[in-house]
Amino acid sequence: MKEFYMGIRITGTGLYHPAESISNEELVESLNAYVEYYNAENAEKIAAGELPERLGSSAEFIEKASGIKSRYVIEKSGVLDPQRLRPRLQERTDDELSIQAEWGVLAAKQAMENAKVTAEDIDVVILACSNMQRPYPAVAVEIQSALGIQGYAYDMNVACSAATFGLKQAYDAIQSGARRVLLVNVEITSGHTDYRSRDCHFIFGDVATASIIEQTDTKTGFEILNIHLFTQFSNNIRNNFGFLNRSEDATRDDKQFRQDGRKVFKDVCPLVAKIITAQLEKNQVNPQDIKRFWLHQANLNMNQLIAKLVLGKEAEAERTPIILDEFANTSSAGVIIALHRTGEEVSEGEFGVICSFGAGYSVGSLLVQKRVA
Ligand code: CO8
Numbered sequence: 401m402k403e404f405y406m407g408i409r410i411t412g413t414g415l416y417h418p419a420e421s422i423s424n425e426e427l428v429e430s431l432n433a434y435v436e437y438y439n440a441e442n443a444e445k446i447a448a449g450e451l452p453e454r455l456g457s458s459a460e461f462i463e464k465a466s467g468i469k470s471r472y473v474i475e476k477s478g479v480l481d482p483q484r485l486r487p488r489l490q491e492r493t494d495d496e497l498s499i500q501a502e503w504g505v506l507a508a509k510q511a512m513e514n515a516k517v518t519a520e521d522i523d524v525v526i527l528a529c530s531n532m533q534r535p536y537p538a539v540a541v542e543i544q545s546a547l548g549i550q551g552y553a554y555d556m557n558v559a560c561s562a563a564t565f566g567l568k569q570a571y572d573a574i575q576s577g578a579r580r581v582l583l584v585n586v587e588i589t590s591g592h593t594d595y596r597s598r599d600c601h602f603i604f605g606d607v608a609t610a611s612i613i614e615q616t617d618t619k620t621g622f623e624i625l626n627i628h629l630f631t632q633f634s635n636n637i638r639n640n641f642g643f644l645n646r647s648e649d650a651t652r653d654d655k656q657f658r659q660d661g662r663k664v665f666k667d668v669c670p671l672v673a674k675i676i677t678a679q680l681e682k683n684q685v686n687p688q689d690i691k692r693f694w695l696h697q698a699n700l701n702m703n704q705l706i707a708k709l710v711l712g713k714e715a716e717a718e719r720t721p722i723i724l725d726e727f728a729n730t731s732s733a734g735v736i737i738a739l740h741r742t743g744e745e746v747s748e749g750e751f752g753v754i755c756s757f758g759a760g761y762s763v764g765s766l767l768v769q770k771r772v773a
Pocket residue numbers: 456457458461462465466530531559560589590592593598599602604637657659660661662664665698699702729731757758759
């Protein structure tokens with residue numbers, strides 16, 4: 401092993417998802433009702449070429465193109481209401497726990513229980529995700545306060561790679577003297593999904609995950625052997641929502657998630673395969689010895705292709721665990737859900753790769769090894 405960091409391990413993970421889930425069929429029925437209404441209402445403008453005709457969706461397309469069958473959402477009736485197409489949420493007062501902090505606390509408690517640590521054992525809280533509920537105060541500080549953790553906390557955003565970049569921050573904090581880090585990923589994606597567009601209405605789901613990272617040689621967990629982070633600017637996944645929208649008197653309809661999915665697919669698959677291959681080579685680990693590739697959960701076909709490029713052959717299904725069929729793309733949280741659900745399948749000494757990719761572009765790849773106490 402060329403590069404071997406000191407024994408820093410992921411010793412516990414937690415998962416919270418809301419109770420309500422939407423199937424492809426339900427989502428398509430709602431979009432198609434909206435499209436029919438929209439096209440009828442705007443028939444004259446569409447005929448004159450002033451507005452584009454909106455197009456309907458299909459459940460078969462969604463499953464074939466992405467592997468997604470359902471997604472959890474914070475509030476189902478608002479998303480499915482063709483007159484609304486976004487969750488119906490109650491505004492909370494400043495004295496109430498914010499929604500994102502509430503979900504973060506739920507996932508964190510499970511991760512802390514699994515890692516057998518209490519609030520007193522933790523020095524740092526990081527909330528890493530694609531969408532923050534507000535700019536400040538940092539939601540991570542609210543989670544820290546709700547859990548009674550001392551030390552410091554902050555928010556960070558690297559879109560779908562926020563969890564792996566957050567693991568790097570956790571790793572660095574421990575190398576700098578912190579005892580334990582609580583990393584939380586709360587993705588309430590339904591707040592930023594354009595449910596009017598067939599190109600992206602099916603893509604995302606809501607969830608919260610949490611991980612405990614600590615230096616130990618006596619606790620079961622995944623030892624972090626190597627971390628590789630990479631970014632390269634691209635407009636192919638973009639969201640122009642921001643605090644300057646008001647001042648710009650912005651009118652463009654681009655303040656939600658949008659992407660050129662085909663380009664993303666073509667650019668990102670070879671890039672990720674190259675990064676993982678180089679990382680394994682550098683650390684003298686044979687790709688065949690990777691028991692599990694916990695890849696970003698955006699698209700089943702993408703994950704199968706990346707694994708094939710790295711392994712030089714089709715990967716067995718269990719080698720690249722898939723949770724996106726149930727959860728859809730949960731942005732940063734996807735890799736942690738996959739690890740949480742299947743980490744037990746890996747035995748002492750076996751290797752795994754945790755690799756995210758997404759907007760930026762950003763890629764974060766961790767080579768890990770299972771250690772059983
Ligand atoms: N139903 C029926 N037909 C459809 C639909 C639909 N819903 N959508 C598109 N079509 C049609 C298209 O119009 C097109 O028709 P034609 O061939 O006549 O032009 C045809 O089907 C094919 O369309 P696409 O080329 O768009 O379809 P793809 O096969 O490329 O599949 C995917 C689309 C599934 C989106 C695919 O491209 C993909 O998964 N790409 C990778 C995406 C990816 O990984 N993105 C990462 C983004 S996530 C991220 O970074 C986090 C951002 C922050 C999160 C914020 C939360 C809100």
